[in-house]
Amino acid sequence: MSKEHIKVLLAKKKIDVHGRGTKLLARELRDAGMEVVYFRFGVVDEIADAAVQEDVDVVGVSVMTSGQIQIARGLIPALKARGLDNVLVIMGGIIPEVDYEPLYELGIHRCFAPGLPGGAVAEYIRENVGTATLG
Amino acid sequence: MVSDSVRHAARLITQIENGVPAARAVLAELLPHCGSAQLVGITGPPGAGKSTLTASLIKELRSQGRSVGVIAVDPSSPFSMGALLGDRDRMLEAASGDPGVFIRSLASRGVPGGLAAAVNDVVDVMDAMGKDVVIVETVGVGQGELEIAKIAHTVVLVFVPGYGDALQAMKAGITEIADVVAVNKGDLAEASRAVQELRGQDYVRHDPTADRTWVVPVQKVSALRNEGIAELVGLIDDHYRFTAQSAWRSEIERNRRHAQFMAFVTERLRAELASIDLDAFDAGWLRDPYAAAEEFVTEIVKARADRGAVGLAAK
C-alpha cells in the first residue's frame, strides 16, 4: 500500500546517549519523502502520547542499551489503549536477532539491524503502512 | 473519554492537512465551540530557540492553570517533500503526561497559502477542544509565515542577538508583524545591548479600528533558565486585552475568518469546476480563456450581490 504523506514518530529510550542511528534514520526517511517527528528521549507513555497527538502512521523505537523486551511489553498496550490499533511499530538498533521473534510476538512488526544501507526501512514502511494491526 | 477526543482531534487534523473534504463538515460542527482560545504566534529565524521558548511558555501557562495547544510548523524538504519535525522534542519536559497540553507538528508541504489555511483550521480544532491558549510556532520570515502570523491575536517575534547582522534583519520583521519582541538567550552580554537598542526604537502598532497605538514591548528572556517567561506571558496578555478595548480584536478575528472563507471558496470552486466535464464547456467560449474566466467569476459574485445575499455587500 502506498500513501501520499507518511508520518513517522522516531523515538529512543529516555536518557540513552546513543543517537547517531536514530538521527541518520530520521534523515533517510525525510529524504524518502516522509514526515518524521523526531523525539530524543521518551518513556513508553510519552512515546504513546506523542504518537496519538501526532496521528502518526509509524512508530519507530531505537534501542542501544538493551531493554527492548520491556519497551515492547509496555509500548504495544500503551498504543492500543490510545486507540492506535493500526499503527506500524518497528524497532532498530542493538537488538540480537534471537530477540526478533519474541518481539514480534509482543506486537512489534519488524526489527532492523543497525547500519543497514539506506532505503531498507523506508521501503518496508512504504510497503506496509496502513496494513498493520496491533492484534 | 479524554484519550478518545484526543484521538479524534488528531485524526481530524490529519484530514485537514490532507485536504480531505469531509473535514470541513466536522469543522462546521465545531464552530459553535470555538472563539474562546487566545491565539499566540511565535516566529523568528532558525536557531532563535523558538521551541525552547514555547516549552517555557507551556510551563508558565500550565502553572497559571491555563490549558495549551501548540501547532509547531517545520518546513518540508523541497526535494523529497519529507520533513524533520523536531520541535516537539524540545517541549517534552514541559508537556510530559499532561492532558492539558496538546502538541501537533505540521510539515509546511511547500504550499504557504495552503499551510496558512490548514493552520487556521487546526487552530479551530484546538479551540474547540477547549484549549485556553493556542500557540502557533513557525520558522522564519517568509510570506507563508507572515500569513500564519496574521492568524494570531498576538505575534511574538523571537531572536537571539550576536549572530552577524541578526539585529538589523530583525528590525524589518518587527516593523511588519511583531506585537511583542522576545530577545532570547538573555544570559548573553549582547542580549542586554540588543534590548536597549530595540527599546530605543519605539516600535508601535497602529490600531486599525481606532486612533491609538500599541508600543511594542521588548522583553529579555532566557528560555533555558526560565527567566523573563512570566513577564513575557504578562505582555502577551496585556496585548490581548489591549486589542479588546477597541474593535481591534474583532478585526483580527474577522481577518482570520475571511482567510478561511477565501481558502474554502477557492478550494470548493476548484473542486466544483474540476468535476465539470470538458465537453460541458462551449468550445468557442473557451477560445478566449481570459474573457471566459472574467465573465464566469463576475457572474457568480455579481449574481450574489444583486440578489442582496447575506454576507456580501453590493457595490
Add this chain to the structure above:
Amino acid sequence: MSQDVSTDSFEARKHEWEQRRARYADKLRPGKTLSGLPVKTVYTKEDVTDSDLDEMPGVYPFTRGLYPDGYALTPWMQQMVFGYGTIEETRQKMEKMVEEGMEGYFGHKVFNTVYDIPCMYGIDADDPEAVGNLGQCGVHMSTGDDYDELIRGWDLESTNFSMITGDNCLPALALLAAAVERRGEPFSKMHGNSMNWYPRIAVQDVPSWEPKWGYALIIDLVKWAMENAPDWNPVNIFMYGISEAGATPVQELAYGLAWGKSIIDAGLAAGLAPDDFIGRLSFQIGCTVNVFEEVAKFRAHRRMWAKICKDAGATKPSNMLARVHVHTSGYVLTQQQLLNNTGRITLQTLAAVLGGVASIHTCSYDEAVGVPTEESHRTALRTQQILMWESGLREVADPLGGSYFVEQLTDDMEAAAWEIYDEIEAAGGYQRGIETGEIKRAIDNSSYELKKMVNSGELPVVGVNRYVTDEQENYEPFRIDESIEEKAKARLQDYRARRDETAVRAALENVRVACEALKEGTGSLMPALVDAARAGATNGEMMVPMRDAFGWFVSE
C-alpha cells in the same frame, strides 16, 4: 630482466616511475581519507620537505610519543571497560579481569568501570524511570555500601579507578572519597579518573546542566582534586563521543582539542595556574579501521595539544602531554557476519599501538548485538595481549615516524584540524558551540555524508554493502537477569534502613545551599557532597538539589 636505470639519482628514478605508470595513471581514482583529505598512490621525500623530521620521542611537541622509548619501558595500559548488574556482579568481573592479566603501567590494576544509565542520570533503583535500565549497560552503584565493595581489598596506591559517570560525576567521586575515608585512608591515596564529560552534550543527545553551570561543576571537581587528591585525574576529554556521533577523524581532532581548550579556559578564568591543572587533563579517543589516518591523528593530536598547553601558559613539558586512552570505535562493528568484527578490532588496536597511545580498550566483536559475553570480552583483551607480546610492535617507538606518507598525513590532518579549531575559537569557543548547537549540526552532517557513502557503496563495509549474505545470526548475547532490578532495590532499602535519616536530610540541605553558593561564585560544592556521602546520602539523592540548581539543557 633488464635494468634501464641510467643513473641512481632521485630525479631519474622518478622519471622512470612516471613513464611506467603513464599508460594508466589518469585512470586511477584519486584516493582520500575518511576525513576527505587527498591521498596519493606514492609518497616521496618531496612530500616531506616542510615536515619536521628532527623530532624525537618524549620531547616537545611529542608528535613521536610521550616517552623517549615508547612502549619499551612499559607497555600501554589495558583498560577494558566493564560494569553490569550491581557491584556484586561487577566485583566478580573485576577479579576475573585481574586474573586475565589486565593491567596498567608497571603492573598497576586499572578498573575502567561504566555506570548504568540510571546512575549517570542520577536516579536510584526505586525510581520508576529506572525500570528496564538498572545494571543493564553498566554497574548500578549508588550507596556507600556499593563503594565500600568497589574498593574492598584493593591497594589504593597501585589501583586506578576510572569512573565512567554521567551527570553524577561529582556525587560519584564524593561517594568514592567517603568510602576511602571509611577504610581509614587519606584522600591523597586515591588514583584514577573522573570522566567529567559534561561538554559531550555538544555532540550527544544527552540532557544535562546548563552550559555555564556544567563548566562550573567541572572546575569545582578539579579544585577539590587539586587540594585533596593530587594524583586523581579530574577531567577527561571525550573525543570518542565526538567520533561516535559521526565526526570524521579531522573533526574529532578539532572539536576534541577545542573541548580541551574550553576546560583550560574555564580553569584559568577560575584563577588556577596553568601548571597546576593542565597536566592532569587526559583524553579518550576513538579509533576506526583506517589505520594510517588514525596513526596520523594520534601523532597530530599530541603535537597540537602540546602547542595549546604551551600557549595557555604551561611551562613544564610534563604538563603538555596528551595522555590518550583509546576506545576502539563501536560504530564500525557490524551486526552482519558478527565474527568479521574480530578483524576490525585487530586493525583498530594496531592503529592505536602504532599511534603510540597510552591506554587501550578493545571492543568485543559481539557489541553490535548487545553486552559482550565473558568469552568475547576476554578475546578482546587477548587481542591487545597478542599485539603486546607476539607482534613485536612494542620494540620501537613511533615506528612509522619518518614515513613520507605518515609524516605528510600527520601534517595535513593537523592543518585541517587547526582550520576548524580556529573557527570555533573565533566564534567564542567550544562552550559557545554547545549553546548554539553548531558543533552538533556539523557532526550530524558529516555523519549523514558518511552514511550516504555507505549506502551508495562508495565506502565499502564488508558484510553490509559488500559480500552480503542473508544468513541468520542466531547469536546469543550476554543477558543481564531482570532479577537484578529487585536486587538493586533490596540493596538500596537495606542501606537506607541503616542510616541516620535526620543527618542525611541535613546534609542534603547543605548540598542545596552549596549549589547556590557555587552559582553565586561564593563557595564550592564538592565538600558538601563528600559530607552528604559520609552521612549516607545516595547517588540519586545528591542529584536532586543539583538538578534543581543547574537546570536541564539539550544542545540543539
